[in-house]
Amino acid sequence: MCVIRRTGGGFVHQCPGCNQLHWIVVGDDGHRWDGDLERPTFWPKFQNMSTGYSPMDKQQFHRHCSYYIVGGVIQFDADCTHPYAGKSMPMPEVPYTFLTGGPVAKAVA
Numbered sequence: 001m002c003v004i005r006r007t008g009g010g011f012v013h014q015c016p017g018c019n020q021l022h023w024i025v026v027g028d029d030g031h032r033w034d035g036d037l038e039r040p041t042f043w044p045k046f047q048n049m050s051t052g053y054s055p056m057d058k059q060q061f062h063r064h065c066s067y068y069i070v071g072g073v074i075q076f077d078a079d080c081t082h083p084y085a086g087k088s089m090p091m092p093e094v095p096y097t098f099l100t101g102g103p104v105a106k107a108v109a
């Protein structure tokens with residue numbers, strides 16, 4: 001079981017709300033990490049925002065995903081634009097697709 005995977009400048013983890021990987025930058029310019037690989041805690045809160053055009057829906061979309069990671073549990077804010085808004089759940093395993101180059105959204109503090 002691997003819920004975070006080291007990558008340049010930090011980690012990636014799978015976000016069940018966005019159904020994609022989010023990149024966690026760790027260090028002076030990013031987030032803090034408690035050193036736990038199995039049940040990690042990061043702070044401060046993560047904010048992921050993305051906008052774009054959906055050819056399927058023929059309209060612009062705006063996504064917002066913000067959450068805390070505490071003890072290996074993702075605690076989503078109520079204003080997330082995905083179905084996990086306001087919910088908490090254990091971090092899922094980093095999917096194999098990461099190794100083959102899946103989409104990664106950068107988390108900003």
Ligand SMILES: [Zn+2]
Nearest residue numbers: 015017018065
């Ligand atoms: Zn997300």
